[in-house]
Amino acid sequence: MTTLDTILIKLGLTFKEGISASELYKATSVSWRLSESKLKSGDFKYYCAVFRNQIKEVYEITGYEKDLNPENIGRIILKGRVAEDVIRSKLLNIYVGDIHTSSGNPIKYTNIEKLLELTSDNEIGKNISNQSFFHDDLFLSEALQEKIVRLLKYKKNIIFQGPPGVGKTYLAKKLLQKWFSATPEQLLFLQFHQSYSYEDFIEGYRPDENGHFKLTNGLFKDFIMKVVGNPEYVFFVLIDEINRGNLSKIFGELLMLIEHNKRGEKLQLAYSKNEFTIPDNVYFIGTMNTADRSLTALDFAFRRRFSFINIEPAFKGESLIKFKNYMDLNGISEGTTTRIVQNITEANEIIAYDYKLGKGFEIGHSYFTNFTNLGDELEWYQNIIEFELIPLIEEYFYDDEAKMAKIIEVLMNE
Incomplete structure (x- = not known):
């Protein structure tokens, strides 16, 4: 029986094309529900960052530690370094969709020999069902x-x-x-x-x-x-x-x-x-x-x-990382995404501290996740503000025109 020695970790919206090796390492090693008993065996030598069924980077495992964050009970933080080129060059861009078919669990235990038998042929990758991708458009950690x-x-x-x-x-x-x-x-x-x-x-x-x-x-x-x-x-x-x-x-x-x-x-x-x-x-x-x-x-x-x-708006922490990458994957420019995050965050601060409203009335991120017939990006943003959010703000502050005007001004900031 072949010894398992490699961990595949599928990345969702924490991954972005062009991400640096150090950023990718942080995204891959942070905190996962890995099998501590498997790691204790000492058999596991490598882990791979996988995005859309394709290996994006290969690391040698140098150690691990338990995540001490009380919200992450049972999760493990991996430690590692970029693998030697003799292994790395053979595994980069290989498609692993036929051995890592789960759309839920991002972890797969395998071995180098099995990975080397796979191919990086793009046609095979295209034929892999979309169901095997680790789709993560849930803006929650x-x-x-x-x-x-x-x-x-x-x-x-x-x-x-x-x-x-x-x-x-x-x-x-x-x-x-x-x-x-x-x-x-x-x-x-x-x-x-x-x-x-x-x-x-x-x-x-x-x-x-x-x-x-x-x-x-x-x-x-x-x-x-x-x-x-x-x-x-x-x-x-x-x-x-x-x-x-x-x-x-x-x-x-x-x-x-x-x-x-x-x-x-x-x-x-x-x-x-x-x-x-x-x-x-x-x-x-x-x-x-x-x-x-x-x-x-x-x-x-x-x-x-x-x-x-x-459930809160996805404008901070890991939720914000996922939101930004989701916007990028759907063709929204970094400038427009930054504008959305800054303007909505500032508007939400005013809403949250209003004594008649509070955090339960904040503006959510899903107003900006419909890209049907997108067309001009600037017009798309202005239409959401003018025809969806301004009517909402007018309802919130029907008896406070000054605050209403302030939030509308914030929403229209360039």
Whole structure:
């Protein structure tokens, strides 16, 4: 059996074409959930930075250490130096998509001999499915993504809350695809609203084609009936705008059964009188807009059953690095990206410190991630400001014209 001696690390939006060797080293070695037992064996000699299935740099492993950041429990920081040219020259630009097919886990353990058998032929690289690329348009650090996944597995119910435009719903869908490889069949996607009811969600009487009332299953009950027959899979209920609905009215007696330690218990349903249960392999993810004044706060009984995760605009830290590289990959100039980051950050500071608003009303990054029919870059930016953000600011500061004018001025800064 061939000894594993090389680690492939797929880079997402922390990579940028033309990045220097030292910058690439920092991006590759920073902090990963590597197998410490494998590293302790001493067999691993190399690690490779991989972007879009192609080896971009090769390093010799000189050591490793545990990441002491409490948010990065279990992660390892690699230490290394650029490999000798005799190895490096043979591995650079080789395509590894056929041996590193996972779109979720960026780590792959392999060996030099197997890598040398591969080819750097561009035609083979072009034929590799896009699904094998490490797509990372989630503007969250890997550590935070891992923490969210652990919370979901533990609590079984989480809510993404944040201001408009931070991509809460998109984030939820992408996380499920990336970390659970969830298919559409494993997902029930709903949007709550003021008229949504128990009858829509669980069961109730509905008129049939003959004008008679018939007991009919709601969307969630139908979904659970499918889940019960597939205990080996995990299933997800994604509820957009969860706080727009009357949650006590919608969930009814199931408010108890969604609790993580009540899974598998049975309750009698109000209409059919049948026993009903929520299996252990069902997870709830809700999204909640913190800037909507028209909505009442969640009651404490419901809140206790969920973990709440704040999603913020991607204008600082690792999120900012990913955002900048995402803009670059989509053809937005560095000047325009800098303008966006500076102007929105300054506007958000004013919003965050306003006593009537606060951080829950900040402007999110997703206003600037639609590149359909992009055309002129300057016009694209001005249209977003004039037709999307200025109306939002006018709503925020309808009773404070001076502050409204100040933020609009900031948004239009060159």
